[in-house]
Amino acid sequence: MTKPPPSEIRALFNRIAPVYDQLNNDLSLGQHRIWKRMAVKWSQPKPGDVAFDLCCGSGDLAQLLARQVGSTGQVYGADFAPELLAIARQRSDRQFPPLSIHWVEADALNLPFENNFFDCATIGYGLRNVTDIPRCLRELHRVLKPGAKAAILDFNRPTDPISIAFLKWYLEAIVVPSAKQLSLQEEYAYIAPSLDRFPLGTEQVRLAKAAGFAIATHYPIAFGMMGVLTVTKA
Numbered sequence: 051m052t053k054p055p056p057s058e059i060r061a062l063f064n065r066i067a068p069v070y071d072q073l074n075n076d077l078s079l080g081q082h083r084i085w086k087r088m089a090v091k092w093s094q095p096k097p098g099d100v101a102f103d104l105c106c107g108s109g110d111l112a113q114l115l116a117r118q119v120g121s122t123g124q125v126y127g128a129d130f131a132p133e134l135l136a137i138a139r140q141r142s143d144r145q146f147p148p149l150s151i152h153w154v155e156a157d158a159l160n161l162p163f164e165n166n167f168f169d170c171a172t173i174g175y176g177l178r179n180v181t182d183i184p185r186c187l188r189e190l191h192r193v194l195k196p197g198a199k200a201a202i203l204d205f206n207r208p209t210d211p212i213s214i215a216f217l218k219w220y221l222e223a224i225v226v227p228s229a230k231q232l233s234l235q236e237e238y239a240y241i242a243p244s245l246d247r248f249p250l251g252t253e254q255v256r257l258a259k260a261a262g263f264a265i266a267t268h269y270p271i272a273f274g275m276m277g278v279l280t281v282t283k284a
């Protein structure tokens with residue numbers, strides 16, 4: 051099945067923006083917070099760093115990064131869906147002490163940042179949604195400084211039959227009906243095909259190296275249901 055065009059993906063995320071956080075919490079039983087903390091830790095942010103959260107959505111990872119880089123650091127959250135960025139901005143404005151995060155409307159395939167700009171980066175559930183994964187990885191590589199690390203969290207495509215069956219059941223029995231209650235059945239039915247198209251961990255490693263990363267490792271987490279691809283620029 052071919053990927054929908056970027057305009058359709060952007061429209062989809064703008065539509066689900068009002069319920070995105072609630073659904074994320076419900077569907078993962080709050081576990082996505084733990085997986086996001088792991089991704090932030092693996093991107094190795096330090097006080098004073100310039101950190102990047104690409105495909106930031108409503109900004110969970112950007113907020114976690116902001117706490118790590120502290121008042122001497124800076125965080126940029128970039129996404130192409132303005133409705134989600136608006137929620138990200140509102141949420142970070144409500145934090146105390148206030149978090150200084152630059153919210154940037156931008157396409158992951160054509161980032162408006164100079165080469166070698168960021169000290170570390172995260173992507174949460176974004177790589178699966180971009181229309182050109184190799185290009186997104188090349189852009190990420192370009193904007194990272196030499197030595198910088200990024201952690202890319204997403205669903206994992208399990209390979210053992212039990213996990214495959216569990217994930218299929220979870221998507222069909224939990225995700226789609228929960229979304230249906232919010233009249234977003236069509237929008238969430240998109241997850242399963244997007245996962246079928248998403249490269250396996252080994253392929254993600256190959257793509258990351260082809261994009262220029264010196265080190266790339268894929269770690270299955272959450273009983274193999276999720277995965278984190280960590281990459282380092284030479």
Ligand SMILES: C[S@@+](CC[C@H](N)C(=O)[O-])C[C@H]1O[C@@H](n2cnc3c(N)ncnc32)[C@H](O)[C@@H]1O
Pocket residue numbers: 056059060063074104105106107108109110111128129130131134156157158159173174175176179180181
């Ligand atoms: C499933 S959401 C994840 C949001 C957030 N990172 C999280 O973990 O909750 C995927 C995000 O990727 C964004 N996205 C998809 N393709 C993009 C692109 N080409 N450029 C920028 N953002 C994109 C969507 O707008 C959406 O906010």
